[in-house]
Structures are given as structure tokens and as C-alpha cells.
Amino acid sequence: MTRILSLAQRLTSPLLPDDYLTLIDPLLAQNSLRGRIVSIESHTTRSSTIVIHTARPVPPFQAGQHIGVGVDLNAVRHWRTFSLSGAAPLRPTQTLHVTVKATGSGGVSDHLVNHAKPGDILFLEPPTGEFTLTEGGAESLLMIAGGSGITPLLSMIRTLTVTDTPPYVHLIYSATTRDDMVALAELRDYANTMPWFKLTRWESTVQGRIDQSALAQIEPDWKDAVAYVCGPAAMLTAVDGWWREARLSDQLKIEQFQTQLVVVDGEGGTATFSASSRTSDAPANEPLLTVGEAAGVLMPSGCRIGICHTCVVPLKSGKVRDLRTGRVHGEPDEPIQTCINAAACDVELDV
Template sequence: MGLKDWIEAPATAVVPATRSKLNWLRGATARLTTPLLPDDYLHLANPLWSARELRGRIVDVRSETSDSATIVIKPGWGFDFDYAPGQYVGIGLHIDGRWHWRSYSLTSPPNWDDKRISIAVKAMPEGFLSAHLVNGVPSGTIVRLATPSGNFALPDPPPERILFLTAGSGVTPIMAMLRTLSRRGRRPDVLHVHSARTESEVMFGDELKALADDHPEFRSHIQLTRSQGKFALSSLDELCPDWRERTTWACGPLPMLDEIERRWQDEGITDKLNLERFAVSRADTSGKGGTVTFEKSGKTVTVDGATTLLEAGEGAGALMPFGCRMGICQTCVVPVLSGHAIDLRNGKEHAEGDRVQTCVSAAAGDCTLDA
């Protein structure tokens, strides 16, 4: 590699190389000061400046419902705002001396002008980070960011007829799509069916109503399950007679998505279905667990059979690669050096020499990972 190519190369793998001038400056600064990277000096000038990682500052926290909020973030150097509506972004937050990472759907449309992104988070009873983001994170907090990614995305140009099926916080990636369509002035025929327990628990309820009032080509059906019961897929024939011809995006609880997937398979139209799962269906792995050693990081931790290897590594302070955290993108794959690991989705065991997806695998006895 010549000097010019070496300087212009991205400073880090997590910073996209789509903005050549920005990467030239950051890359040159990082490399010409090797081995003393300039981050410590840059941080004194501006906490968002980094040659090694993507950072952002939380600039606003807006309540959506009693247990959910929109988090507005100003990204720093190197963030690519040309993401596709519907993709997710990794967020790292420093709490109690260590970094906690999760992935959340972007709710903001792609926009280089505004230089802001937003996510919407619903606090879950078992969700340590989600509860902190909704109830405890102050404006001004510096976060780490991962590059937006994911295949659950709206194409450009969009289909002429669209069906959105969502429930609970599954509405979040759809909001990015709806806001993008509105901003671009695109007017496809859209039906959005959204389920929530009560009217007060409908995330973005006022905005969805306003969209329906202002755009006759957009129809919104809100199913309040506590008073109206679960939305029946059989009612689509009356609500939307041409649903089989529409491109569909569905996001919500796993049982809902499993039912949708079966129905679309029965109809022979799975090529028109896009699914986004926020959780992983797990097989019965009772009695598993063990001591996990992370060879490169020099960390060791003992975990139960319900804790993923990714969660174990992050909890122990090991530097773990990750992406979707749902077993889709393959970013988190690492080799097993010894022992056994088990895939939580299907119970398949992996042994020495195998490569495992740490976000959906757990220890099956003591094991050592090349991480």
C-alpha cells in the first residue's frame, strides 16, 4: 500500500469510508501519530472527535409513553447518514464502570442536513439498558455508536402498495420508513396495522393519526388488544383485500411474527414478506452453562445456560464483535478453542475448531473462545 492509500484508508473498521475527505483527515491524523493515537488530545477539544470509534452525544430525551422514550443523538466524526430507513444502530453506554451495548432501530429518516439521529426505546422489565435510557440517561451523555446496518429496510423507490404489521415497540423501524416517505414526497398506498394494549401505550399515536389525516393514501388501523382483542390475520381480507399483492414489513413479538410467517408461507407469498425480530426464539437448554475463558482478552467468567457468550464477554469486559445481536448478520462469529458451546435457537452443539455466533450461543460446559 502506498503512502497516499495508507493515509486515506479508514481509521477504523467501524467508521465507514463513504466520506473520503473526512476519512483522509482522520486517517492521516491517526496514522501519522502512531503509536500515540490522538484520541486523548481530540477528546479534550471535543468528546465527539475520535480516530478510533464512532461517538455521539444525547441531546434530547422525549417521552413517548409512560415506559418509552425517543432518544435524539448528535453523532460525531465519521457517522454515515445515508443509512436505509428501517436499519438499526448499535449504542454503547458507560454505566457503573463498563460499557453496555444494545442495538435499536433508527426512527429518524436518513438526513445529512439535520446531523441528528433518533431511536425509540421501550423500557423492558428485564432490560437494564433500556430502562436506563428511558428513565435515567441525561442529555449530554456521550455514547459509542456502531455503523447502521440491517436488511429490514425500505428500498428507494418504494413499492407502490405497502402493508406494515407491527405491535408494541415493533413500530420503531416503521416510523423511519413513514417519515422517509413523507420527507421525500413519495405517496405509495400504505396500510399500517398496529397493536398495543391501550391507547396510552400506542407509541407515536398522535403522529400516526396526523399522517392518516393529512395523507389519504395512508391508512392506519390501531388495534387496542385489551379492549378489542388480538388482531386476527383473517380480518385482512376485509380490511385490505389486496394484502397478498402488497410488499409487507412486520415487526413485533415473536409469536406474532411466527404466525405471520406461517400465513405467508401457506399463501406462497414469502417473497413479499420482510420480518424484523427484536429477540431470538430459544430452544430448551436447561442444565447448560459453565466457565467461559476469552483467550485474547484474558477474561474469565462463569455463567448460566441462558446467558449468551456475547453477553458473558461484555459482562466480563472482553472486547466482543457484534452487530444485529439476533443471529442474522454473522458479525459476532468467533472460533471455539476448547470445550463446547450451544446454539440457543436449535440446541446444536459446537466443539473445538467450530465458529459460533456468540449472540445466539451459550456455554455448554467450560469453554474457551478466541476473543
């Protein structure tokens, strides 16, 4: 096989065999995973579930895992990480579901919700992630979702609906309003027909934020359950504190989809992206990732919240500030996560 590929490469040089294959059909690319949008289901004006047929089977993913999705916007490939929302398959699959909420930032999420259509090709990274259901786990699960944090939990619940002996599951689903709740009809249907599943809706515009006493009222046995929580950073920080206080941190699994950034009262600088020959102002509070993107640099990125490390590039000179903690750091050749670091002075990045 290697010899055949090498012969093909010589025959097609200077292009690669992949270049010709993708001219025939973009899904034929061998060196990267791609998928075609099969259908799009709108949930609210701001969120949709995209069903993707992958070019080749991907290994069975676990409920709660996520994938990287890349789209070309203004001739630059942008990546975002999305939780898979379908039930986990038992065998390799070519069908993936991602549930996406538009953010208004004009990025990948907005493109998928507002402009994508069946037939479009998406670039994909294989499923990964540690926020998964534990095998042979607890008798009782407490799930708390904030806004789009429902997505990985939806995958877990859908997976449990097809297992023989699901545990008791209480989902507390918090969103700004009822209209912002994705798959609400489906969840209510589970609550009405599956004795092991309980749903509590929480509308934050009416009821405020869930606090510890509200939690104890909604689920008096919360300390006995294994908890899965996904939502905005402020929610996760609060929940993490409650479980710590109860000395039950080992029963808590959390997944964040936003990073809580500190407000920095310091200096930024000028960012030089040396391999791209671009330079731009780099404010003290702006991640170098978005500084680079705005300057037209092809910045690698994935989750954009400091989890996946896809955005790492080497620092050539200068210092950066971690926007989660305010810590200033940086040595020559140090790998920098550009999505959560900003310039703390003039910086040069090798990208």
C-alpha cells in the same frame, strides 16, 4: 495526511492523538463515530426518542435501517442496535433519531430511557440493515408493527410523508395497550390528513393476538400488498407462516428485534474467558454473552438477537448450543455468536 498522523503519533506516544483530542472534546475522536444527545422526548413511561448530533456527517441512511449505540455502564462498554426512527435524509446528516423502549434488564435501553440526558456522549456504529423500502416499489404497502417494532416503520412512514407520490400504506399497529403506542398522535394526524395512509390500532390486552382471519378482515387486500412486518419473534413466525401458505413470501419483508429462544433441557458447564482471565458458571439456557458480561468480561455485542455478528468470538475448546434451534456445535477456532449460543459443556472462549 498519513505522514502528519504518523508524526503526531510519535509526538504523543505512548498515548494516541485521539486520546488527547477526546480529552478536549469527546466528539473530536477520529477513529470512532460518536454523538452527543441533543434532546430526549418521552413517549410513554417506558420509551423515549433520543435525538443525537453526530461528530461528523454520516452518509444518508435508508428508512428502516439501524445503528449500533454504545454506552459505558460500570466501566464496561455495552452496545445495542436500535432502528433509526427519523425520516431518511437525502444528504449526509449529523442528526439521528432513535426510539428506545426500556426492557427492565438494566442494559443500554434502560440507561437511555431512564438515565441519559442531553449532553451525554454516545458511541455509534454507522447505519446499516436490509429492512428498507424498495425503490420504485409497490402501489400498496401493508405494514404490521408489534410493540417497539414500530420504529423502523415509523422511519419509513415519515420518509413517505415527504415524497411526491407515496403508495397506499395501511399500518396495523399492535401493542399491549394504547398507552404503549409510540407516536400515536402523529400517526393519527397522518391518517386524518394524508389520503394514502390508513392506521388500524390493535390492543392485544383487549383484542388478543392478531390472527389470520383478523388480518383478512382488517385488510381484505393483504395479498396484493408488499408487507413490511417488525415485532416480537412469535408475531413474525405467525406472519411468515401466513405468507408462506399463500405462496407470497417474496412479498414479505420482516425485521425481528427479539429472538425466540428454545427452552433447553440439557447441561451447561463452566465458561473460561481466557484473554480476560475470567471463569464463570454457564447455564444451559444462558447466552455466553450475558454470562461473560456478568463475569466482568468486555464482551463485544450489538443487536443481541443473532443478526449483526458483532458478538462473534473464537471458541478455543468445548461445544456450544444454538439457543434458537437447540443444535450443539463447535470446533476449535470456530467463530461463535455469543448472544445466541450457550455452553453445552465446559467451554473456553478467546475473549
